[in-house]
Amino acid sequence: MSNIEYQFSEDFAREMDKKDPLAGFRNEFLFPQINGNPAIYFCGNSLGLQPKNTKAYIDKELQNWSELAVDGHFEGEDAWMYIRQKSKPALAEIVGAHTHEVVAMNNLTSNLHFLLVSFFQPKGKRNKIICEAGAFPSDQYALESQVKFHGLNPDEVIVELAPRQGEHTLRTEDIINKIEEVGEELALVMMGGIQYYSGQLFDMKSITEAAHKIDAYCGFDLAHAMGNAPLSLHDWNVDFATWCSYKYLNSGPGNISGIFVHERFADNADLPRFAGWWGHDEGQRFLMEKGFIPMHGADGWQVANSNVLALAAHQASLDLFQKAGIKNLRKKSEILTGYLEFLIEQISGESGVLEIITPRSPSERGCQLSLLIHKGGKAVFDSWYGKGVVGDWRNPNVIRLAPTPMYNSFTDVYQFGRILEQSLAEFA
CATH class of the missing domain: 3.40.640.10 (Type I PLP-dependent aspartate aminotransferase-like (Major domain))
Incomplete structure (x- = not known):
């Protein structure tokens, strides 16, 4: 992870997806639609997506x-x-x-x-x-x-x-x-x-x-x-x-x-x-x-x-x-979650809207990041959902996001970053 210099750019995200040996597993899953587009689904910590082969089994x-x-x-x-x-x-x-x-x-x-x-x-x-x-x-x-x-x-x-x-x-x-x-x-x-x-x-x-x-x-x-x-x-x-x-x-x-x-x-x-x-x-x-x-x-x-x-x-x-291998999934998870953490910190900065309360060390967390919302409350979560992000709201004021390595991409994380950037203008 220390060798990766994260960037808030679509080109970086797409290049990471090209290098990802597990990228093909994304095509094994069915994504829900929000406003006619595939969701940015960060809610595998509540319910994982359906594999396409489930019906056949x-x-x-x-x-x-x-x-x-x-x-x-x-x-x-x-x-x-x-x-x-x-x-x-x-x-x-x-x-x-x-x-x-x-x-x-x-x-x-x-x-x-x-x-x-x-x-x-x-x-x-x-x-x-x-x-x-x-x-x-x-x-x-x-x-x-x-x-x-x-x-x-x-x-x-x-x-x-x-x-x-x-x-x-x-x-x-x-x-x-x-x-x-x-x-x-x-x-x-x-x-x-x-x-x-x-x-x-x-x-x-x-x-x-x-x-x-x-x-x-x-x-x-x-x-x-x-x-x-x-x-x-x-x-x-x-x-x-x-x-x-x-x-x-x-x-x-x-x-x-x-x-x-x-x-x-x-x-x-x-x-x-x-x-x-x-x-x-x-x-x-x-x-x-x-x-x-x-x-x-x-x-x-x-x-x-x-x-x-x-x-x-x-x-x-x-x-x-x-087929994927749990060790391979874990390796990707640390990098993918690290990218989400990087974007949240870079974009939210000193806005005071949100705070990551999940441990920063990869050895002390999985793929979930829990965000404490200091301004805007559930309206922040609702605004993200309206733009296609499926996360999880937990009372009183936490949004849980889980970029799951089996089916989430670096482009998913980048697109969330763009949505986060837009939402700060509303709630900062």
């Missing part, structure tokens, strides 16, 4: 259903009984794990609840949970209800970490210091991998190490990190994680989630869990007998049978990820 399973009916569970190229296995290599590569440590299933908050059953087991004074203040509401609700399920008071048990006065993001040393301070009362650290509002990428390795030093579990909600930031969950010794597939994984609105469970728990049948038929030993599943025997690895946390049509849409995007 779903149609294939619909055809199998029409031709095979119930026999599709055991016949055909991707027999439904085992269809979850197809997504495992891509998921494992994206999160930095072994294939037996991951499985696609359920939805994010459902998975979080199932994992908390296993990894939040308060005993005596060891009953505290550490999370970031202002975590995504679904995480807050899940933690609150799990604490109440154990007969405890969320106000006494949940320890929320807020940035220092005058700052927008958490310092890693403050997180670790709090873990050490809570000490032997800590049962679990459960945070977002990337904070949805600020866009901060947490140091998951250091946080996990700190939690383990005092014998607490550590898990992450990777909704905004999955397919966006570099992950090495196995090597970091993270205990568990879950994510959604409809943001950067481009698998469709509300589509299937997935989980990671570290292999040290792969055969721990004594670990508490809410069991279901599809998590039972595959070789004995159809004996239909009492006595739950969990499958090896993350598969043992499955409850219901696989959602075949959801997995088909999921696979359409995962195949693109494997």
